[in-house]
Amino acid sequence: MRYAAARAQRMLDNGTVNSAEEIGLLLPDDPAWLVDAEAVFANLGLHLGGLPGAPARDRATEALHLILTVLNKPAPGMAAVALDALDLGASDGELRGLLRRHPATGGELAKTLRAIASHVPGKIARALRAMPCGPEEAPVDWAGLIAATRPGTVPEAPVAATRGALAVFTEGQNPWREVRHLLALGFAGDRFPSVSGSGPFWLEHEIDLIEKCCGIALPGRRASLELARARLDRQFAAVSEGIEITCPVRDRAGARLAPAAALDLIAHRLGTTAEDLTRPLSKDPAIWSFDTHVPRPAAPKAFPADRTLELNRDLSGLRLKEDGTVRPQSPSRLDTLLVSPLAWLLGELGIEDKGWGPDGLDVMVRGSLMHKVLEALFPPGPPPDPDSLAEAVPVAMDAAIEDDRDLRFLAASAWAVERRHVASDLTRAAVRWAEMLHETGATIHATEEYLSGEAFGMGLHGKADTLLKLPNGTILVIDYKSGKSTKRVKRMENGWDVQAELYGNMIRGNALAEGNNAVAVGYLSLADMVAVTSGTLAGDPFGPLDADTHGAAREKLTETVAALRQGRLTLNGTADAKFFDDLGVGAYALDNAIVSAFLWEDDQ
Template sequence: MRIDPLLTANPITGAVRYVTDDLLRETYLAPKPCDLDLIATLEGRNAPWSASFEAAPAETTRAIEAALTAVVRSTQSLSPTELDVSALPECRAKTHLAALKELWKDLGSLPEPLAAWARVICSEAKDALEPLPILDPSPCPHADAAEAALVEALTRQHGAAPEADQTSWRQRQPRGDGSAVGCYGMVQEHLGTATNPVDRDSTVSCFGLRDPRDEAQFAAALAQRMLDDGCVDGPGEIGFLVPDDPAYMLAMQEGCERLGLPLAGAPEEAARRDLTGELLSLLLVLLSVPAPRTALASLYISPLMPWARDVGHQMAREVMDYGWSKTASQLTGSAKELLDALHPSHTPEQLFARLGAIDKSLPDTDLQPRIAPLRAVTRETLDWALLHKLAVPHQVDATGHQRFVEGVSLFTENTLPWRPVRQLLVLGMNGNRWPRSPGSDPFFTEAEVALIRQNTGLQLNGRRKKLARGLELFRRQLCAGTEGLTLLAPAKNLLGEPLSPSTGLALISHMLGFEKPTDLVQDVRALPRDQWPVAWHVTPHLSHGFRAELPEDGILRLNRGLGTPDKPGIDLLRIRHDDAGRILPQSPSRLESLLVSPLAWLLDELDAKDRTWAPETLDVMTLGTIIHQVLEDAFPENAPVSAIDALEATLPDILDAAIKKHARWLSGASWATERQSLLGEALDVARTWAGFLNETGATILHNEINLAGDHGGLLLHGKADCLLQLPDGRILVVDHKRSGAGNRRDRMSKGWDLQVALYRAMLQRPNEETALTRLVDDGAQIVTAYHTTRDATVLSDDLGAGLARIEAASRDVSENAMSHLADAVAEVGAGTVRLNREGDAKRFEKERGIKAYALEGNPLVAAFTLPEEDQA
């Protein structure tokens, strides 16, 4: 593609305009462009790509469209008759090129803007409504055949602009060969060519920053420093060359606005999200499969929804945390109608009826223009892949340019600078840009491109030619500066992912004699503050109750000085309350976190948790919940155990019901393999549990029974999975665990199992009467046990000795855990939090048999973790 834009100068006024596709269509009265029905033409076609198209129609269609466009642009007449594949030997390249030629002929039309170009090329001067003399008709070495033919046709029909107009225009543009001195001048002249390293000087510098936002703030500060030091006479002599990325544009505008720097070249209207397209894409997801959690949350926070913004965010938080939203269930009116329509659709009638109902519930949004193309391509069945492709949102590009003399110049990645500057700052020198990698062509290899060029004369652009154009464009962009070049290299992108040096940074660093690109980069944050090239300001520390270092003894004393001598500090056990103001009880799982990490427990009490959105995954908790539900439904209360054959026959339906209740998304077609594996696991668990019940003669009294009580004044609540009555009258309180018995057995043998003791405490000192507490009052002996489903083992406390099929402990399984819990409760009750040390996770597993889940994946806990005492 051309590097220099195609321009025309009005023969009367001399006004310069870009030769845009719209201008050509209007001047030559070209027909209104229409979208190519490429998918319909590809269906049922016998072509080399047919198998790929059948397997992945959307991706294959995009690749075919790109290849066809490249072939068309490589011809001068924009006609398939120009393609002569007979000169090629029998090979893959000939097969694919011939297939593209036949496809071109069958389509009968060209994609835009090639249709308008073809109109111009086959027209005469009298066909144009106005003259379009070309300002600079000189050939561009990087123009493809179609671009060259377009320039030749326009020049033949309208001629070139007067020499005086051309000279006046060139004087206002940056020089293409550069005018800087020293290292900068060598970079401008020789970038991308072989040259000896040059002596380094101050005309080229490179600074490393954290991310694009840091870059933008640093660039604005450096520009202000140049103005303050008199390096330039005004903002117009400074230029920013930035990647074509809305994030960079926004960051640059914010950074310059913060310092009061006028920014010339920013778009008049920034790029905007296609909110309607985003909504329709979300609706297609929600109407095609059981609602994924992230899709539903995204719908809740859409600005187009018929509820307030804060309500939408509350609903999104709830659905991400719990899988459903209480707030959403309480909506009424049009909001309720919208949510009621969100059910999977199996027929076109269902889909478009539900889309119509949703459209009616959105009075300020008109979805019909976007729904109509979906309806037009839908026949008897729903082609979801095609519908998703048609509904994909497209960013609304930025429009116009605010170019004025007094501002700092903003240049973008894919265009030439619009005026010269003295100091040029280039952002984004790490990552895939300057120039962007052309990538691999899925149709033709580099060798096949060369073969086609040699035998047919078709000038297809290969990777080397695309890269050469990108490098030349970058070199021309660097020529906008006349005195100094500053390169900025971000270590990470805005997602926190590390970035590698760009090709341009590697070439420049090599020209300056550095072995590696990173040797050229000077990390700003690694410099002493007094050596920073810009002014800096550090936010002062908070003075009240703030310490810059962690306490040496590893104990945080919260709220010191606010308590009384008898009770210094705040009782952290009393910070969670229900809506009525009552203190919420602690569960066994929360107190197990307290044993492992008091800080992790406190953050959970404060609901200070990671809110990162993530899609549903078949994780351990989800699998455990489903298996629990299967056991509850397959073995109902006060009913005899089903025969194995009957159990196996009903279990698929039981599993489906459990999935719909706890993980509806798992019933989608894409999870079929996982469901089959889960069914096999459920069958194994059900068989072994039925065997245990039959051999022990146990009767199921209750499933999912609530427990509530207290221990030493500490309110407790929990839930037992299963309550069994054994033939000897003993009651077995069972907790199903989807795991093996190894870790649990190790924990119990070392006296660190907390849950058993807390169950016993809630039974001995209950807060409410239940069927289980009545049994305890009647003198029944209670045995607490774990059923580990992965190896069909039942582990019980020491009261289960002598029971068949039960592995009973020989000691108090909670002795150490309860002793440690008493100390931990006393500490947090006094407002103190004991921090973890780096080796705690391994130490807990080795010495206590406890897997320290509370220490995993919590950046706040990690930030407050102390080194080992011998390393401190």
């Protein structure tokens, strides 16, 4: 693209053309090419005419489609988010209540849509009132209604060509004016010609046979190819003097590309070969005859001489409540601070990844579901009978899925297999957990108890998954972890554990500790049902680790918080991921795209 822009400017400078209007630009049908072209040519002050404009959105149809999708329970999480993005119901409690309904008949649906219409803008309201919902007593045809209201693609209006602008043609577009010179880009891979694949019903020879026998011309790959070739002929015919074609060697992901098939066709017409027509373009812009017009890359921003940034202000209290007081930290936030001060700071400033994706049973969703089910099955008091849990788990799972908006997609029939697998894993974990509690004579002291305290001079709050009371009076803080125990044991043995000890400190200052009762902390790894604890405890299966499980982490956090108060921030290095992995610490904070961009190159 930079080559084409520089070439166009050179044509204007040496008088090859009298104005930019005499130059055409032929691009593949790919939005990425169009975006690049607009940006690169703008750097040289060159205007482009005929670029596709922004598509118009049919917001009424879009809103109707999303409302129907949300009313059909279980509602996909992305549909609810998309509806919020349209500014519908963000602050209207009554509308949110209406969207929680699940109409069963056409009459109920019509009534619900009319009620929703009174809370939305006029155009959307009219679409809702005009929606045919089917017979009053008949079940709602959700699939049909949702499919019928799915917004279609809106044709893009081309941007009007301005005076002095290059003419932009795309691969699937007939030329809209004549030019003297054409710069054709992207002649590689499956471009020029781009044709559809074989049809799902007929083979090419069957299409030919149908046309021969029945006179019915069905669209096929051969016809599509002929159409693409004819369009390319018309595009080239709109050029009066010269055509320059560029063939990229690799795509944007770095994969090697083959030259476009059209090059062989052009070479055949000229009585030569594609190899004789092409020549490599040097990677060194300095030898281009028009190099002075190549946009220069921006100068790199100044980077610190070492891994330390001096920001000259207290960074430890940036996240404030509405009343102006500093928000407390959570154990998980301090865990992030241990690994990456930059990732922690971005979180404090609200600069976090807000991307959305399709619903999926990933580690976070699975862990959230397992936590909710175990909380329901193990309320305060004596542990349940292990034999009763096989029947209780599915009931608790259904309740957890219904109660949590982010989990409701699991109620859909498409997730039945995954639900069965999770239910099986949960049953195994719950039964074993009940057996462990009975073996030790432990009772459940509290669950999801809100705790507060202080750590490293900062406020602290959080919820411990469960508090156990052992026969000797010890209060044991247990935090559920969905993975295996191997890495957690390694981390605790190296002294880099954080979360459980922070919960333990908050318990020691809480009435739940019941005076002078000892407090111990640990984790239950749900994947292998191993409980790992610190401190001295009596009885199996809570085998304690005879080590200072958090000494190194405490020392590191004390040092880091002191630096933050002085405005110093230490960047992560390229060797940090291995460093933390060797300690058993999950360095998830380093996955942040901004943190990765500022990794310091450590000496290997």
